[in-house]
Amino acid sequence: xxxxxxxxxxxxxxxxxxxxxxxxxxxxxAFVLGQVIAWVYxxxxxxxxxxxxxxxxxxxxxxxxxxxMAVIGNNIITAVGLMGALAIVRFRNVVKDTRDIxxxxxxxxxxxxxxxxxxxxAILGTAVLSLIAVYLFFTDFGAHEPxxxxxxxxxxxxxxxxxxxxxxxxxxxxxxxxxxxxxxxxGGPAEYAYQIMVRNISTNEQFxxxxxxxxxxxxxxxxxxxxxxxx
Numbered sequence: 001x002x003x004x005x006x007x008x009x010x011x012x013x014x015x016x017x018x019x020x021x022x023x024x025x026x027x028x029x030a031f032v033l034g035q036v037i038a039w040v041y042x043x044x045x046x047x048x049x050x051x052x053x054x055x056x057x058x059x060x061x062x063x064x065x066x067x068x069m070a071v072i073g074n075n076i077i078t079a080v081g082l083m084g085a086l087a088i089v090r091f092r093n094v095v096k097d098t099r100d101i102x103x104x105x106x107x108x109x110x111x112x113x114x115x116x117x118x119x120x121x122a123i124l125g126t127a128v129l130s131l132i133a134v135y136l137f138f139t140d141f142g143a144h145e146p147x148x149x150x151x152x153x154x155x156x157x158x159x160x161x162x163x164x165x166x167x168x169x170x171x172x173x174x175x176x177x178x179x180x181x182x183x184x185x186x187g188g189p190a191e192y193a194y195q196i197m198v199r200n201i202s203t204n205e206q207f208x209x210x211x212x213x214x215x216x217x218x219x220x221x222x223x224x225x226x227x228x229x230x231x
Contacts, residue, residue: 026117027066154219168210
């Protein structure tokens with residue numbers, strides 16, 4: 001047991017001896033830290049591009065890179081030969097989300113740190129990365145939702161300053177923007193389209209009921225934007 005703690009505490013920069021115990025420890029550490037990265041990605045993932053194989057690959061990449069570092073050791077010739085062998089491999093899988101690329105890069109770096117016996121760097125780096133990812137997820141950092149709904153309706157007559165429609169929008173919406181107003185030109189109702197920020201989604205039915213009370217109001221259509229559409 002003392003030998004294992006000694007291996008963990010050591011962080012050799014040059015002249016590293018890749019013995020069986022050191023290699024086994026680096027692979028086990030890479031496996032554990034790879035799971036931490038994969039779990040953080042799983043818990044903080046949002047959107048429609050989730051892939052089970054990608055999550056498993058985060059663990060395998062960390063272990064494989066740690067093994068590569070053990071194979072290379074301090075031998076430059078082996079490193080060059082390994083680079084040539086890996087250059088033959090072609091990866092055709094397209095990563096659509098830049099956040100996924102960050103997690104792949106994190107697995108690579110943690111695997112390199114574990115395989116080169118920089119254990120404290122690997123552990124602290126994984127911990128800091130995990131905390132940052134969790135913080136960004138729970139604070140919803142970077143979310144931009146100036147509007148969360150789209151309102152379309154037909155109305156006979158213009159919407160003036162004293163018209164009841166702007167008053168209803170101010171009651172139920174934090175802000176609203178008129179994006180389209182099209183007159184039929186044949187004495188029929190005009191088509192209006194608004195981007196809106198609804199204060200409370202649970203009051204949507206009351207919101208529509210109030211609009212239906214307006215004289216000349218027809219064809220009311222309220223569409224709410226889902227958060228899953230944000231990439």
